[in-house]
Amino acid sequence: MEWTCPIRRGAETRPDALALTFEGQRWTYRELDAEVGRWVGALQARGVAAGDRVALLATNHAAVARLFFALGRLGTVLAPLNARLTRAELQPLLEDASPKLTLRLGGVADRAFPEAELLESLVDEAATSSSHCAPLREETPRVILFTSGTTGRPKGAVLTEGNFRASARASEANLGAHPAPCWLGTLPLFHVGGLAMLTRTAYDGGCLVLRARFDEQDTNRAIDEEGVTHASFVATTLERVLDARKDRRVPSTFRLALIGGGPVPAPLLARARAAGILALQTYGLTEACSQVTTERPAEADGRTAGRALPGLSVRIVGPGGEPLEAGRDGDIEVRGPTVMSGYLNRPEATREAFHDGWLRTKDLGVLDGTGRLTVLSRRTDLIVRGGENIYPAELEAVLASHPAVKEVAVVGVPDAKWGEVPVAFVVTRDERALPEDLGAWCRESLAGFKVPARFLKLPALPRNAMGKVERRVLREQIQAA
Template identity: 30%
Template structure:
């Protein structure tokens, strides 16, 4: 019996089969892209100033081979060991990522805005043996690596792969004029030197042999995701899961994209699963040209990319779309070649979507997904884009809406969204308890409350458990509470998110203190020492009590009712 949403699926989508994917590993996919697209532009690093540099698919293939050789031959990593990659969007990120896959190693993408403490947790939990880090944040290395198993550090730069003279000039400006590149005392190797060493090491060797024993079911990524009760957890994502999710996304928009003819502006961070799988990996499979923006903030950083390139593919979050609409340089002509515009990571406000469509002539197709599913789970089909909905299940994925006992609820009734897909994670590394809670009988229990209509379109009506969504980033209230609880004089603390015009939501801390306890500045100062900026509460409210369960768990819903209504 055909499901109601399957009327939107193509014949290939209706017969979706995970064995239909020709490229079974990321390494094989990269090599096939080189064979197919060769001298076509693959990646461009676009700086806010308009300075840019580009490499082809053939060059990406060769450079990632060299980096694989460096990892295996020069520093002696073994297949299956973990390499951490901490970088904003740039060519170096992509070269390193594909090199890690070709080396037969596991990649763990790290948010470059992480504090030293957050970085240390991920390096330790993922047992990383090497770290590739952008030089802009290299000072964190000195604070961290001595407490981890990391033995090798590679620094990359936003100006890597620029012509020699331009690279030297831009590097001088960053280091000596703007002074944004700190000194690093920890022994390290620059990416350019690592590639040179790797190039010599692989002479006469079969680089493909490094990953010959890697199976599609083997782990490709340890992708970390915030939990509501504390530190982030590493979801084990397989090669086949990543590639299949990219293909699921493609099947949803195949009429809107063309092989070898797309130019995608990647403003969302590649260390996030959405951009990594659904823009970078899918783009490589399609032979797209990826224009990499290291940071979309301020939005004027994207102006040069829109002016210099014919952008046909653009994905953002609600706050980015809203910010772009307010830019004085925003011009409909920059978007007249867009064929697809997607949104994910946070709720897309209908008002912003309507204004975007009015100004650009193209709708924003909202989707819904999560790290644990390797990316996208539902997406609005371009032929029936419904604002306020997150779309229909992608081909090969199943969704149920269930009550607290696991029984399906009637159409139109709210319940927990549970899902299964061939792209589902294996589990959380080192966290069998969390894995058992999330995965039950092959189904992922998302914790999100949703409603499905008669056509199979899903609407998310409540946030994932207690997660706070700040500009599309998941923020764990438990992590913030852990930090504030260490401040002398704090008795209790509860953190929730409240609406914010600029970021969607913002964390607010409710704190119970002893008499003459810490000030708001003291509490925020403690947060700044260990938390990324977007996790820091924008308000601290001192209260008489924080509602908790008998076991001490913060009752966040009651906290909202007590103090926000």
């Protein structure tokens, strides 16, 4: 199957519809199509062609969107790199990507990689526009996204045009069609969530309301004044939005919010619903092009991460790879058209990632009788205390329901007697002291072996650019203490 660039198609079918907004600027599909044509011409002038790779260090900016679609018209692959990385961290990624061109946004990585060409200088007033628009095929590589590398050197997941298209179709089928979806783009475009939002709006003929970063006051302005219909949050950013608007109801134009990054406390979901926000929990990963499961709007209850999106399959397997029945916990595996083509230059890692055609996610979970998924933990986050499995998410859900607890993360630390014990890092509300009853609070809902051995107070949890807790940093803090 072949497709044309979605911006070119939008310019032909709905030229005056808004396609992108950023920092007070607005582009219709016709205007964005013309801009992308100039970027194609500038890239061609630098010798960039089909099959090449372009590395990019940038935070969210309209220029990133223009570059992404221009590269698609050339058949060139984008390798977006985390703008927070140091030179030592970037070097092996660039070696793997072997880019024809390395670009950076002004002010980003200026010390880590000053020799990269400035993204803003790629296209100047003298740039010649190009009408070149190569067909996009299902197997056409579009992006190389490097995984976090928690178990070693990061690997580059290769995502294709077919992956992004399938992800957009599956998401729409689950959430319901919208004549002109308007997504708030606060997720970083160097992560799969941000890129999935960028492509989803283009394929659906919608508009991406792109922001350089998340800010709760700005998010509320976008919801109230800019016609935003959809957004993506994690639990902490959702709470910040509700706090900032003092739980004032959102306008009827706002349709729903996807909530990723782990389970959401029930009281927070109740607050969101009271404010008119349909908050749907979701589970996804880079190697499956973002969403894998998501609650369905008509049946969302906040208890699970929902069912597999239409066209995708999820199963739970045991230690030997055998499929398990509902109610039994094990390894989560995924199959479907959103799954990556493989890891860049890593044939052995690619083979290890798949099992009988299923992607091994390295996450642990359980399916209920209706196929709804509960994610228990990452395999690397599982705590084994005296032979008993402890899932951090279970402990975190109990602690998050304590009225004095704002957020919490549980990690396992070595213990001479038990092998490993859980330790809870707690952020309290209103800078209160650490409550003395947290252990008793846990014992009301949890078996004794699951109760954290220690409770440590933090002003805030360390998080990455996607808002996920960096458990590795927490473990290092304990070891350094």
